[in-house]
Amino acid sequence: MPYCDVLVPGPWWNGLTYKTEMNVPIGARVVVPLGRGERIGFVQRLDSEDRGRGGFAIRSIRRIIDEIPLFPPSLWELFDWGGRVFLCGTGELLRIGIPSVFLSSSDATLLPLPLPRMETKASEEVFFYLCDFHERCKKFIALVERSERFLVLFPEQGLAAEFWKLLPESQKKETVLWPSQGGKKLLAAWIRARNNVPRGIIGGPGAVFAPLQQIETIIVDEESSGAYRSYKKPFINARTLAGKRARLESASLVLSGRTPSSRIFLRGKPRSTERPARDNVRLVDLREAFASSVQGVGDSLPLTHTLLTETKRCLASGRTALWLLDRKGYAGEIACEDCGNAARCPKCGTAMVWEEKHDRLRCPACASIRSIPQVCPVCRGHLLIGKRPGLEALFPVAKSFESDGQPALFMEDFKTAGKGAVRSLADRLSSGGIVVGTRAALVLCDIVDIGFAGWIDVDAEVRSIAYQAKFTVFSMVWESLWRGKNHSERVVLLQSRRPGAGWQKGVVQGWKTFWTHELKERKELGLPPYSYLLEIQAASLQQKSEMLSRMEERGLFPMDPGDPPLHFWVTARSVSVVQDIIAPFFSIGCSKNGFPEVSVWID
């Protein structure tokens, strides 16, 4: 067997062929020469002859690191599949899926042989959606107790830790809380899992790569959460990977949460009759807002009578009121007169601020600059420049509600300070108070008794790419209704230009109503979940035009908004079609040109 294909992690998709004298186990790491230096790679397959792709001299493997493959075959298949489905390449997926020492240090790790695959029962899917987190956890615990080996995923580490706390003592001993960050802790947990010591793993999205074997049950909580998507390269969705992993392991897959994702709603037809009680939701018209002037701004804040009376009522009962607004700073923004959508940064989705001096827009998050669009990108309506003040301007108003024992707090002040600061925040709010913050302030629901949550300008909460903006807002408002303790006695207020219309119907009637309306629209537009939507960033303008023309040749209709210049979008029925078209751009031979970056939206 003189040849073998080696996967060397990098932005390219193809494996590299090397000569070898010794018999190399598939999945083992090897050191290979590459370019001027050497790299660590994984043996993909062995070949008795050179398959003659030709054109270059084939070099030899320098040495074999592992005698036994680093991880079980099912996990190898998961990386392979993920690399294709997310169009990021298996190498990039490996980079985030295994402890980084395995790619940097060529020390061998002594591991036992992979166990044979268990094929006792067929993989099945179970859906259940419950708004209350603790109710869901109770069901998870029951499922986990019946299972020999399990994996439980949460969108955030905090929720995983919360679930872990609820586990009975006897279970905790046999379970590993998966570390959210790399380093020594992760390596230790990884090796324990690889040795199949724990019965179960509980963790955030990253735990989907835990090398546990013979898993029987995989639970994904809050499966529609955007937190399962990675926000940097490689762009993956851990929920989708968890689904594939369940199929590979013949494990039963449990999808759960407060709301289903669009794809699961469409495919699994999950049922729920949960909706908030009539008294829990208030919808008010922003156009009836008071013009409350704020020092140093000379501007108006949209504060309705209902907001102020509900806040007072909440404080009088000794609970905490939350004012939510996703705009930071005093700067003005530009919004659509018709639908209320704010102009968003094309790179990161943050609401852009208007710079009066230069008559242009600037992203407060990533500092990118763009010109002011002529019409609203969402509804083609008229845009107008508003000078609607943000969070900092709102705070002085909240301050006027402050009293002894009931402080007014600005959430931004506590965000960077870590866990201790958040706990001290809970202490200060023990007999109520008022907090001003962005959506991130919703975590307070877990540690503070929130009696009132007011969305100051719910139309402006729309962010990220337009087609799923409505779901993002819906699920956020939905979250504010159900997260944390005493949610049944919480009042949630939506200040809007179109109170109760559109997606807001779902807030009153439940997610079934929301998705039924939303999917009708998406079907017409051919957007996910009816297709896959890909965002591609080319490495150069020349590469972009080559990609565009190849796609058109093959019957796809790429969309090129021209801004930012290297980006374009395309929808496709299956990812594999696009994969075939763009694979040539991801060959290692193209390194000089640079590689494109692809992000796939599946729902």
Add this chain to the structure above:
DNA sequence: CCACCAGAGCTC
């Protein structure tokens, strides 16, 4: 005289 660096060049 060599340690340290930024930048270039290369990749089965």
Add this chain to the structure above:
DNA sequence: AGCTCTGGTGGC
């Protein structure tokens, strides 16, 4: 994207 090689700079 790494990796190494290169050539310039600067510290002693």
